[in-house]
Amino acid sequence: MRSSAASRIQTVLAGLVTVAVVAVIAVVVLFSPRGSAPECRTWTAEQRENAATIIRAGQDLGLSERDQTIAVMTAMGESSLRNLDYGDWETSGVRNPDGSPTTSVGLFQQQDEWGPREARMDPYTAATMFYRAMLDEVPEPERLAMEPTLVAHRTQINAQPDHYAPYWPAAEALVAEIAGGERVSEGTDAAGSGGC
Numbered sequence: 207m208r209s210s211a212a213s214r215i216q217t218v219l220a221g222l223v224t225v226a227v228v229a230v231i232a233v234v235v236l237f238s239p240r241g242s243a244p245e246c247r248t249w250t251a252e253q254r255e256n257a258a259t260i261i262r263a264g265q266d267l268g269l270s271e272r273d274q275t276i277a278v279m280t281a282m283g284e285s286s287l288r289n290l291d292y293g294d295w296e297t298s299g300v301r302n303p304d305g306s307p308t309t310s311v312g313l314f315q316q317q318d319e320w321g322p323r324e325a326r327m328d329p330y331t332a333a334t335m336f337y338r339a340m341l342d343e344v345p346e347p348e349r350l351a352m353e354p355t356l357v358a359h360r361t362q363i364n365a366q367p368d369h370y371a372p373y374w375p376a377a378e379a380l381v382a383e384i385a386g387g388e389r390v391s392e393g394t395d396a397a398g399s400g401g402c
Contacts (some may be wrong), residue, residue, distance in 0.1 A: 221322065232257075246375035247381060253287035256313055256329050258384050263333035269380060273349070277336055280358040283370040284315040289329055313361070 259277050260397070264274035281287050293310025309318045312326040314336050325331045340349070340361040349357055355371040358364070 216299040241393070250327050252289075254384065255379070256281065256289060257285045257380050259329040260313070260319065260333040261381060261384055263330050264337055267334070268335060272354075273337070274385075275377045276340070276354045276375075277333060278338065278381055279334070279354055279370050279373045280362060281333075282373040282377055283364075284310075284362070285313050287313065289327065291313070291315050291327060300358050320400045359383060 260281055261274045264277055279288075289312055291311055293308050293315050310316065312332045313321060314320075314326075314332050315328055316326045316332060316335065320326055320335055321331075321340075325335065340357065340375050343360045344352065344357050353371070354358075354374050355368050358370040359367040364370070
């Protein structure tokens, strides 16, 4: 008799523990950030230096921190803030709507119509070209009212208008960190959290 009562108590306790564990997991899942979370990552020194260059180009043009953040978000979405000397054609055979191979390179994966390859491979010049196109394509009053991903889409003409949206929190965090005076040091591996 005694072992049967003890066994029932153990079963009830095990059930309660299981319910408690499931409840804790449910709370963690419900209140955790969603998606692949590009906003929660560590940026290398090279990536941070590229972001700082994009910010500096925007500052030199007198653009707002929001505009600078849109540019950093776009480069995150295009190249993960890496100055790539190749693009979609080389990695996955992507073609332009007219059937020609893409010619994308650099931080913003800009094609030939953006300018000479050397200019697109220079982070400061590529950022300046992006900002000038953004100013032409999305004038100030309209730009302020638009979602950042749509501003980037109108400037870059990406196939997916919402492509850049997941990068916005990471861009905000990185721009705030860099604008806050954190020094970008060459040759360091772990240069910041990007919002983690």
